[in-house]
Amino acid sequence: MVTPASADGATADHDTSAPPPLIELRAIRKSYGGKTRGPDGKPLPTTEVLRGVNLAIRSGEFVAIVGASGSGKSTLMHILGCLDRPTSGEYRFAGQNIAALNADELAWLRRVAFGFVFQGYHLIATESARENVEVPAIYAGVPMAERAARATALLTRLGLGERLDHRPGQLSGGQQQRVSISRALMNGGHIVLADEPTGALDTHSGAEVMTLLDDLARAGHTVVLITHDRDVAAHAHRTIEIRDGEIVSDSQDSAGASHGHGARASFASPALLDARAFMAAMQDGVAHTASFLAETREALRAAWRVLWINRFRTLLTLLGIIIGVASVIVMMAVGAGTEKQVIEKMASFGTNRIYVIPGGDNPRGPGGTLSMADVDIVREVPNVGMAMPFLATYATARYGNVDAQAALWAVTEDAPTVLNWKTSRGTFFTADDERRLATVVLIGKRMREKLFGEADPVGRYVLVNNVPFQVIGELEEKGASSGDSDDDNVILMPWSTGARRIVGTTNLSWISVLIDRLDLADDTEKRITAALDAAHRVHDFQVYNRAASVKAQTETQSTLTLMLGLIAAISLVVGGIGVMNIMLMTVRERTREIGIRIATGARQRDILRQFLTEATLVSGVGGVLGVVCGLAIGAILIAVGAPAIFSVRAILGAFACALLTGLVFGFMPARQAARLDPVVALASE
Structure with missing residues (x-):
């Protein structure tokens, strides 16, 4: 069996000045199962997808990995793109062992080094073409104006200049794939991983996409093409065939390889080739992303877009928060009004008074005057x-x-x-x-x-x-x-x-x-x-402290008012459960979007922030509407003569509780979203 490791390795042994391969896999294995137990309590059998794969890819190569369905080629691509980890073996990128990188470092690598082009396009349905292309740059911390200009330039270059604001549902398959390619190039696209990029396209659109990939390869990008179609694979300068999780052949066009190792090798960023520069760039990239305000603004924008598109469902979710906040405000206002009314009534009989009466406590003592x-x-x-x-x-x-x-x-x-x-x-x-x-x-x-x-x-x-x-x-x-x-x-x-x-x-x-x-x-x-x-x-006198009894009655009335507020706050808890339920449903519905965001460089905390922002935004909007409704109901009660006194503290407290409810009940769905396996997420329907 011929493997790239042997060929490239020999070259490297003779030429010690040559840099290490950009991508190098050594004895990579990937298996699933073995941990899950069946009805009989015994572990289910392990399925091995990759079986000791050795592969080296240098900067500037155009490589096609060919294989039938189930051969392991997509799993191989996921490992190459740092979306999945091998069960065993070693994956080195620019000489660095990927297994030593943490989650944030892997996110940086996906964000800076890789660009993904999927068979199903994997565009975010709620975002426009330009916004989809901007996604990797958002997580890289690129300023808004700069990334918008870059996305516009990329889409215009690929013939979509007049469809910048169209959503995926308004674009044809070929156009969506162009958007996907533009997204892959947004942060440079040093390595383009294309998984069956023409599989869902007609012949004409497929040819256009392959022409784009040819152009990228000629421009010096490293292109790894995953396909089962040998006619598509023929566009590459090097073809690797995989069968049953093993590489069975590796043939390459000598002229193409020579050209690839020459002119195209200069395209890759020096930080992706030199080990020291790579580690320094990675540490700097992980440490310095967008500012907190910029990230929060982007999360709010995306959250508002999603909630507005699903506004009817959002409104139903808001009802629980609105009712809860309005109930707290109205109950506290009525309680305060009733308390004031009672105190005023008691005041007519003497509230803050003390009486001094002649005569001692002892009936046998002096009478006194x-x-x-x-x-x-x-x-x-x-x-x-x-x-x-x-x-x-x-x-x-x-x-x-x-x-x-x-x-x-x-x-x-x-x-x-x-x-x-x-x-x-x-x-x-x-x-x-x-x-x-x-x-x-x-x-x-x-x-x-x-x-x-x-x-x-x-x-x-x-x-x-x-x-x-x-x-x-x-x-x-x-x-x-x-x-x-x-x-x-x-x-x-x-x-x-x-x-x-x-x-x-x-x-x-x-x-x-x-x-x-x-x-x-x-x-x-x-x-x-x-x-x-x-x-x-x-x-020879007695002192009756009526003020103390009035104080006790006032405290009792205040306690009753607080109890009314707590009873009303129960509806806030119910509203919070509604928020959690809707967020769990949202995570389930948007699992693929989460996978897309992870593939384009989102960190776990980016996903966590996104969904927490949505939950908090729902609660915040519900809180504002609840305050408005509570004030309106209170005004009506006052108009009909009911005792009601609004408290700024109660209003602010109810609103703050609404926001806290969103955070508390939105955290679990957000954490669930942040911990999703990107490969599983991308494969979801």
Whole structure:
């Protein structure tokens, strides 16, 4: 059996100055199976495709590898193009052992040294002719303008200048193969590997393609042609026949070989011929690719193209994210609105208040009293905004021949703020009324209904315990605060007037304290207790911290709001599962595209980034639409009177969760895509 190794090896032995072959295979074997087990648990038989192949190809040669279907020629091409690894044997490229190269280095080699021309064209269906040609340059980090100009020049040179923006489905078979050849030349195409390039073409188109390959060979490219057609193989200057995984013959045209080893040898880049230059160029090429921004921009462009082409399916996938984000925004807005409404309602009954009441905790201890001096002491405590004396009793009010029992509260002009109670009619009494012991009152809604019906009470006089008072205002309706008490059945008068002219004592019923910061309620309570203990020298009072209970209720409401948000976030998880499902389907549908990208020099992280970008883009678009829908629904709720308060934090959080959902649920499909075997991927339908 004649092998190239023997012929070329002899030449190399006599001429030590000759560079090593560009491609050299030594005892290459490739087998499949042996690891998979059958139903009986025993390993399935191993199928050996290549059996000790020895082959040397020098720069500038035009070689045809001929063999019947199943002879191993395509497997040989995959190994030559670094798409597959041999089971055993040694593959040297420019004197370097390929087995020592990692995945990124192999990707660089495919990107820079090889250009693939396949029988099935293997063009990316969603990209235009120019964009398909640009793919190898994208992974080489060539700037956008430069690669576009280079792709345009290559396609124009091959007669496709008017079809730059046509997609593969809009091109004939011959035109698609020209695009494939242009792609193979994009990064230089030092070695063109053509696998049955005319197999799917008619006679005329096949002849055109072979003419192009002849031109490339004459221009100095190393061309390796895989074919079963001997008429096609006749175009090569060297023909190698493979049968049952072994090379059975190697004949070459002497004149063609001489010409190939002469003029054409100068075409190959010095970095592909000299061992030191090759390693240096490879390390530099692996380390320096496109910038992160450029790679991300390209990934976004490709992702948007794919999603737009499949926009109906994309929209269905978006629905889960849209519903999830909108639900979180609306639920949090409604929760916040309800919380504010509850707090406001509670505020009408006193929220950030503390009450100091006479009488100690021990019923056998001193009874104790509170005076205006105690009010002054409490006012000096930090975080106390206001301290108001409060004198409460019951009185009989009379207007005309109508009598009504009511709660009588003697308070100061600070009452509107301390009690959070405003007037619906008239005005509140002033500090001057307080000093003058003015005989003026304000009445609650129920007291007004009892004495005056629906008439305006302002300016009229009533008798309070037989003392005439002028009604100067009506209080807003408050409703029942707790139990059977009714704050609307009340009469308010100046504290000095009530103490001296109605009740007859200056001892307070309690002190109402308004604090500034609700979160310091407990500390303020302790300070008030300490101050009064020091003044009284005995603990003859009690402090009720209503603010603390309100704080606890507020925290409970906030927890409920958070629970609403978490419940709504479940739909985001459902949407994320939808994203993962659609991405798994996308990987399955685009397996061949992944193989094409790997064959043109894409690294695993390029494929990972591409599919992660698509998943994140779906989630991002869904997040934006979800925010818009959530705001729209919230606006409708506000318009119909429902309590809703939008939170920028909730909106940003929902959007961020949508993006995170895309990353998390898109990672597994993206990793699956990145780990695909390029040979298996290219062979998929």
